Amino acid sequence: MAETQRNLGEFGFAGDDHVVPFAVEALDIRGRSVQLGRLIDAILSRHNYPEPVARLLAEAMTLTVLLGTSLKFQGKFIVQTRSDGPVSLLVADFSTPHSLRAYASYDAELVDEAIKAGRTSTEDLLGKGVLALTVDQGAHMQRYQGIVPLDQTSLEEAAKIYFRQSEQIPTDVRLAVARQLVRGEGGEARWRAGGLITQFLPASQDRARLPDLHGGDGDDGQNGHVEDDSWSEAQALVATVEPSELLDPTVGSERLLYRLFHEHGVRVFEGTPVRDECSCSRERLHGILAGFTAEEMKESAEEGVIKISCEFCSETYHFDPAEFLNKDQ
Structure with a gap:
């Protein structure tokens, strides 16, 4: 899929339910940003999940579209968790070029107990298990699947571990979800989500090399990093992003990227629309x-x-x- 470069504000902004690719050549980084509005609200409202379950599935959907829209072929990208927590299964399925569907399986009694006890973080709801990221190129091509252990791990951190261990690409991931009141709609609350993925992709492979991959049991994963000034600066800039900025429709993906990287010169590309479409028939x-x-x-x-x-x-x-x-x- 060819990416069309455009200047900030040219032909308007992508808006909700569009994934916006970007590049900052001065820092050797590329990435994608997204804000999900009506799409994610429609999917979550259809299922009527308890709020913590809906929030968790929204994170999985946001991660899925950030990664799935990078595919350059006809196929699917699937994010799936299987774990022993109150939420035993999350599935978010993205079919190129733009179709998203998702669902969650959970124990209603355990989720209710978790809500009453105030244990509704991603780590509490998932517990221990695995996160699988699957690339499916169709019936005549081999599937590729990466597996990341979930052990009191957030989806953000699990995605970072996946790229560090499987792809050896330094990656930062930010996800945010909220249910917000919408003006002019009778005070009705609607779901919104936002996400940002940033990857260090310098021309020199030596600069991108991860010197210390995960060492097995007892390895806390903190040594799998890149000692590079450009990547360190990019991480520092991304760390300043507040969840509210990822969600605010008045900010939008392009304005957020400009706020973060304008001193280095950020290029944005034509956004990829994402739609609420199921493949069943x-x-x-x-x-x-x-x-x-x-x-x-x-x-x-x-x-x-x-x-x-x-x-x-x-x-x-x-x-x-x-x-x-x-x-x-």
């Missing part, structure tokens, strides 16, 4: 059911109807077993 499910045997069809039916609900978009499809069984007669 009646036709696809019909094709799957057509392969069932008569016995499997009978076991799947309830009161003479086969009901299939999509976990991602909550759409429910109804099928009459007779339309499949009659084909065999």
Whole structure:
């Protein structure tokens, strides 16, 4: 996908639900910034999750679009957690060029207990498990998957560990989520999310080399860093970003990037739109059911109807077993 460079403010700003790539050549960094508005509110509202669960899934979706929109081919990028905490599963699925869907699985009683006890951080809700980042290039290509242990780890930190260990690319990740009141809409609260990923990609590989990768048990991961003035300065600048800046629609991705890097000269590129689109369809499910045997069809039916609900978009499809069984007669 070709990136079109544009100056700050040229042709307007990308606005919500667009991932904005950027580059700061003086610091040898590239990255992407995003603010998610109606898209993320629609997905979370559809499921009616408890607020801490919704907040966690919003972080996963934000991370997914920041990474998934960098793909240069037709395929999928999937962020998935499996863990022993109150939220046992998060799945955020991005299909190029712009489709996002997501869902969470959780224990309602455990989540309620966590809320009452005030233990609703990412680390508390996920517990111990794994974060898997999967690149799927289609049926005829090999899948690539990176696994990061989750042990009282935030999604931000887990993403940094992934890039440090698997890609050996110095990376900083910032995520923010909030439910905000919207003016002019009767005081209704809507979900918003924002994210920023910054990566150190100098022309010289020696400058980007990580001198000390994770050493195994007992390694706190603090030695996996790059002693480079440009990367140190970039990290220091990114550290100044407040969560409110990542979320504020009056700031926007381009203005935020200008605030951070204008002294070094920041270039932004045409934003990539992200849409709330699920890949499920009646036709696809019909094709799957057509392969069932008569016995499997009978076991799947309830009161003479086969009901299939999509976990991602909550759409429910109804099928009459007779339309499949009659084909065999």
